[in-house]
Amino acid sequence: MFGINGGELLVLLAVAALVIGPERLPGYAEQLGQWVRRGRELLRDAKSRVDEELGEEVGDVDWAALDPRKYDPRRIVRDALLDDDPPRRVTPPSSRPMTGAAAAAHAAERGPAAAPYDDEAT
Template structure:
């Protein structure tokens, strides 16, 4: 939780005892405990409300499949290229060379009255 290991937590407790003092420490610890309990209650209520509004069909979703860290672009491209449905094979059609282009007559006529 918060990246604090046991030794760091003990150091924080010692610093808290020195800074806050032994007279006020129990009162602050009680306030912290009540805050944590109320925060847990709020989170539990919010989760219940979300579950109620979304419905049961969301409970069946496998969220691990939607994790973006699992996507490998190489795998996606490989699966797209190696699709199970092979492309239809066209029958062999004899290839004829294209006809030669039509000869182009001289320059286009110019009509000076058209403009």
């Protein structure tokens, strides 16, 4: 909490008690308690409003999986490289050239042809 350990916190509380004095200390303690209660109430209201606005879908989210401390770039790359792509269907070339409708059907099955490569283009 703000880089203060337990011993330092006790010293600060003792100094505050001496500076404020025993007459005003109960009033300040009561005011601090009211602020804490009001802060808790505000947080509770904000949480209920967020839950109401986002709906039921938020309850299904696995927040632990989205924790940035679990982000490991090596695992993500390894998983991406090890993903199995669906196998390609290889068709053997025919021994005679196709013409007409057979050639058009074969070209449509293969998909668009790759663009020609020009090594002198800038």
